[in-house]
Amino acid sequence: MRIDLHTHSNVSDGTESPAVLMASAAAAGLDVVALTDHDTTAGWAEAAAAVPGTGVALVRGTEVSALVGGVSVHLLSYLHDPEHPELAGMIARTRDARQHRGRAIVELLAEDYPISWADVAAVQQPGTVVGRPHIADALVALGIVPDRTAAFDTLLSARAGYYVPYYAPDAVDVVRAIRAAGGVPVFAHPGADGRGRVVADRVIEELVDGGLFALEVRHRDHDDAQRARLTALADRLGVAVTGSSDYHGAGKPNRLGENLTAPDVLGRIESEGRTPVVRA
Numbered sequence: 001m002r003i004d005l006h007t008h009s010n011v012s013d014g015t016e017s018p019a020v021l022m023a024s025a026a027a028a029g030l031d032v033v034a035l036t037d038h039d040t041t042a043g044w045a046e047a048a049a050a051v052p053g054t055g056v057a058l059v060r061g062t063e064v065s066a067l068v069g070g071v072s073v074h075l076l077s078y079l080h081d082p083e084h085p086e087l088a089g090m091i092a093r094t095r096d097a098r099q100h101r102g103r104a105i106v107e108l109l110a111e112d113y114p115i116s117w118a119d120v121a122a123v124q125q126p127g128t129v130v131g132r133p134h135i136a137d138a139l140v141a142l143g144i145v146p147d148r149t150a151a152f153d154t155l156l157s158a159r160a161g162y163y164v165p166y167y168a169p170d171a172v173d174v175v176r177a178i179r180a181a182g183g184v185p186v187f188a189h190p191g192a193d194g195r196g197r198v199v200a201d202r203v204i205e206e207l208v209d210g211g212l213f214a215l216e217v218r219h220r221d222h223d224d225a226q227r228a229r230l231t232a233l234a235d236r237l238g239v240a241v242t243g244s245s246d247y248h249g250a251g252k253p254n255r256l257g258e259n260l261t262a263p264d265v266l267g268r269i270e271s272e273g274r275t276p277v278v279r280a
């Protein structure tokens, strides 16, 4: 069984539509894929409709933005009720904050480069959850940088002076809201220190007390030292571990299936989650 529990479509910052993503999952030989767009469930219906045609089972999820003392973290929620008011309200506020923050970044960039918000709007579909990758795409379209990776290495890095943070709810509140909505919460790439500061073990303990199910240990942003640290921590705290690609289509080098989750861990997610896995 090849199970990949973390991917993005173009309803957030991936480059493929949900239906094309499902076809890519089939081509990559996956049996099960989770669609986990940032702060939205807008891609669920299209992905579910592609299950019969592709034969790939779908875990419906969301990658929920959160903050821990100013550090930006991501919590994967699997199989939650998308209409639960508390969780749906949280991610709606975050989407709004992302919009304002995207405009603020573009205003800073516009002081030095010929870019406007219309350039960002032109590279995304209406209703997309805005992130720095879309600003990167606009910078590429304008010929200011060659690709997304170059944009993140230069103008969009937190060190470049154009960075603006965005409001997101506290991580413990997010874990509790995910459980209240019948979801199964997993800490995405908790040791991705290449992206900035990471949280201390003590914070992960608080999230486990709040109901965290697992740590996403096998992820390309974790080196061997982080994997060893997080595996030992998960053992000590009695939580599961997952592995995933964090696929973004052509937007990042991550390939579908490059990290996988064990079938028994998926079985536990399925039994704890409120929304069924969609099977062909």
Ligand code: AMP
Binding pocket: 013, 130, 131, 132, 133, 148, 149, 150, 152, 153, 248, 251, 252
């Ligand atoms: P934001 O959520 O707006 O702060 O932007 C962060 C997002 O950008 C993450 O979800 C990543 O998927 C994406 N990202 C980070 N680094 C890169 C990169 N080098 N190339 C493409 N996408 C990236």
Ligand code: FE
Binding pocket: 008, 013, 038, 248
């Ligand atoms: Fe992303």
Ligand code: FE
Binding pocket: 063, 074, 188, 189
């Ligand atoms: Fe993430």
Ligand code: ZN
Binding pocket: 006, 007, 008, 063, 246
């Ligand atoms: Zn992700």
